[in-house]
Amino acid sequence: MNILTIFSFPFMQRALIAGVLVSLCAALLGVSLVLKRYSMIGDGLSHVSFGALAIAVALGITPLWFSIPVVILAAFLLLRVADNPRWNSDAAIAAMSASSLAIGILVISRTTGMTTDVDNYMFGSVLAMGRTDVALSVVLCLAVLVLFLLFYHKIFAVTFDENFSRATGLKADRYNTLLAILTALTIVLGMRMMGAMLISSLVIFPALTAMRLFRSFRGVVICAAVASVACFCIGLTVSFAFSTPVGATVVAADLSLFLLSCLIGLMKK
DSSP, rough: OOOOTTSSSSOOOOOOOOHHHHHHHHHHHHHHHTTTTHHHHHHHHHHHHHHHHHHHHHHTTTHHHHHHHHHHHHHHHHHHHHHHHTOHHHHHHHHHHHHHHHHHHHHHHHHHHHHHHHHHHHHOOOGGHHHHHHHHHHHHHHHHHHHHHHHHHHHHHHHHHHHHHHTOOHHHHHHHHHHHHHHHHHHHHHHHHHOTTTHHHHHHHHHHHHHHHHOOOOHHHHHHHHHHHHHHHHHHHHHHHHTOOOHHHHHHHHHHHHHHHHHHHHHHH
């Protein structure tokens, strides 16, 4: 079966559109998160999102509409903790992550049980992407991309030297909050495709890969974006062809490219 045949199916077209946009957003934001040592926030938010989705399913509420504000609030709190020297940010993220998973599992066990919908959010599924999901993903992902490009220079400033940015009058807290909100949106949107357990890999791997190959911030951002989209497309195609889980296959593609970039980096030395 060739690629044109694979993407002739409507559900694969929907998955491709939403997946490419989410991958692009995750890669762009991931560069700043990794450089600021906030990469674990993405993992913590994915678990918070799972807990929120479990509660939404139990209450009969549309998961996306309920998860988005909850995860944005969690992102804001985690960012505050990370910036507070009196707190251990890693411990705080781990505590919130474990608590959210526990709450989600307890809610599921006492209400709906492990339904297909919950399973799709945990591990991802191309079949789970409906037209409404894709439309919402497109709108919100475009909003994330526009805001990132609009405030690119400000995000660059707070990423590399936050103290100097504050000294020059830049409201660093405002842009850190913007970064957290955009990350929260991307995490929630990507859960349908990648699953709560694997979505954070879209944030981390492309950035790490790009950092092995480029030194400038712009070069890393562009490389991460290209690598993320390419790995998603490869992972989606391989997943359909060999009937493997989408999320795990995309992560395998990201991991393979990361290992290749490490090898190239060693050869350059």
